[in-house]
Amino acid sequence: VQLQASGGGLVQPGGSLRLSCAASESTFSSGSMGWFRQAPGKEREFVAYISKNGGTIYYASSVKYRFTISRDNAKNTVYLQMNSLKPEDTAVYYCSGDSRSRLIMSSVSDAAQYEFWGQGTQVTVSS
Numbered sequence: 001v002q003l004q005a006s007g008g009g010l011v012q013p014g015g016s017l018r019l020s021c022a023a024s025e026s027t028f029s030s031g032s033m034g035w036f037r038q039a040p041g042k043e044r045e046f047v048a049y050i051s052k053n054g055g056t057i058y059y060a061s062s063v064k065y066r067f068t069i070s071r072d073n074a075k076n077t078v079y080l081q082m083n084s085l086k087p088e089d090t091a092v093y094y095c096s097g098d099s100r101s102r103l104i105m106s107s108v109s110d111a112a113q114y115e116f117w118g119q120g121t122q123v124t125v126s127s
Contacts, residue, residue, distance in 0.1 A: 001022055001024055001025050001028060001031075001097060001115075001116045002023070002024040002025075002116070002118075003010060003021050003022070003023055003095050003096070003097060003116055003117060003118035003119075003121070004021065004022045004023075004024075004026075004118055005019060005020070005021045005093065005094065005095045005118040005119060006019070006020050006021075006022075006121055007121060007123040008092075008093060008121030008122045008123045008124075009122075009123070009126055010114075010124045010126065011085055011123070011124070012125070012126070012127050013085060013086060013087060013125055013126075013127055014084060014085065015085050015125070016081070016082060016083045016084075016085065017082045017085065017123060018079060018080070018081050018082070019020060019035070019079065019082065019093055019121060019123075020077055020078075020079055020081040021033070021035075021076050021077065021078045021079075021080075021118055022075075023076040023077070023096030023097065023116075024076075024077075025076070028073070028076040028097065029052070029073035029074075029076065030038070030052055030099065030101060031052060031097050031098050031099045031100060031101060031107075032049065032050070032051050032052060032097065032098045032100055032101065032102060032103050032114075033046065033049070033050050033069075033071060033078040033095065033096065033097050033098075034046070034047075034049045034050070034095070034096045034097075034098075034108065034114060035047040035048045035049075035069060035078075035080045035091070035093060035094070035095055035096070036094045036111055037089075037091035037092065037093045037095060037123075038091055038092050038094070038120075039088075039090060039091040039092075039095065042072050042091075044094070045060065046060050046108065046109035046110075046111070046113055047059070047060055047063055047067065047080070047093070048060070048063065048067055048069035048080060049069070049103065049108040049109075050069045050070070050078065051059045051101060051102040052069055052073075052101035052102060053073075053101075054070065054071055056102055057069055058105065058108050058109075060109070060119040062088075063082075063089075066081070066082065066083050066084045066085075067080060067082050067083070068081040068083075069081075073081075078095060080093070080095075082123070083104065085123075086125060087125045088125075089123060089125050090123060090124050090125050090126070091122075091123060092120040092121065092124055093120060093121050094117055094118055094119075094120045094123050094125075095117070095118040096111070096114035096116060096117050096118070097114060097115065097116040097117075098113060098114045098115050098116070099115060106122060111124075
């Protein structure tokens, strides 16, 4: 499975962006998906997770209530709606996937749990 992330760009603080991640195969619809980000000089960190059918969703505390993860299995695509963006949200955002339909809560933030990764899309929040 190949993942292609898009939608990044430059936005002012308080603005919004929607990231998309398209999967190459229909097997996407049977697996879990996640978003991670990596800022310069920092480790990759968990942002959000969504299970196969969208029934289980988790967010990092730093983005909760501002970001929304969703998926459209018919389009093999997962989205990350980002609102009220802050300069500290600046990072390269990566989508990730795993063939398991659902990950246990304690593992969703562990990048090693995901089998597939996209190439990343840059998000810059600056005035």
